[in-house]
Amino acid sequence: MNELRIADLEKKDITTWDFARIKGELESALAIYDNAVYTDATIKSAKDDKATLAKAKKLVEDRRKEFKETCLAPYAAVEPQIKELVAMIEEKRVQIDEVVKDYTERQKQAKERLVRACYDKNAKGLGIYANVLYGRILDPRWLNKTTKREKYQEEMLAAINKAEQDIKKIQDMESPFVDVLIDVYAATLSVDEVKSKHEELMQAMRKAGLEQVKQVLNVEKKEDEKRVAAKDENSTTVRFFTDKSTLGQILNFAKFIGADYEICGE
DSSP: OOHHHHHHHHHSOGGGOOHHHHHHHHHHHHHTTTTOOOOGGGHHHHHHHHHHHHHHHHHHHHHHHHHHHHHHHHHHHHHHHHHHHHHHHHHHHHHHHHHHHHHHHHHHHHHHHHHHHHHHHHOGGGGGGHHHHHHHHOOGGGGSTTSOHHHHHHHHHHHHHHHHHHHHHHHHTTOTTHHHHHHHHHHHOOHHHHHHHHHHHHHHHHHTTOTTHHHHEEEEOOOOTTTTTTSOTTOOEEEEOSOHHHHHHHHHHHHHTTOOOOOOOO
């Protein structure tokens, strides 16, 4: 490495550097290292070369940093004052933004009350599932101020109609897990997901040795006056007509799927 040329760079103002010339000279000076071979015997030479290159790098980097500080000095002088002005503006902007957000939220809430009233009026066909399906059927765009009643009502009616048809399909499956499947549908609005869950439960039932349940299971949905205070209005009463051995398997499967049960008599 030509150390005299490196020293020259240290003495000159960086704005006067001829970068094209310096790059050419640097390439020539560095070329001597391309074919350098270092062995254990010449390790001192390797260390010296490493030190020479580190010195050259530090020189260029130091001059760069010095020049950067010089260039940024005028900006550094005014930056605190600029930030102070911005903070003053931002403080008032945030205050006004809170007012705007509050107004927007109240407008949305008012719009949702109208949307919900429209939904409740048209979703009677969903029966006990209307409430749980509302959150899935609701399209956030309906709450926008620019969305007209005719628009969201049209889309809502289409969504409700589809949900009614889907629930009918699920009920027509005559699955012993219909309530679980309805819950899956309420979470996904997907009949495909429901079918997948049904098959998963049926496979689990078969693995548990409960294939015969399909022949002895009689599911009745009705309110039980003695238990209504303790049970959710959407609960299902299930009666099993079978022998004790099979009943034990059924109860084991109920535990497997996390279902609550109560034995009322022999």
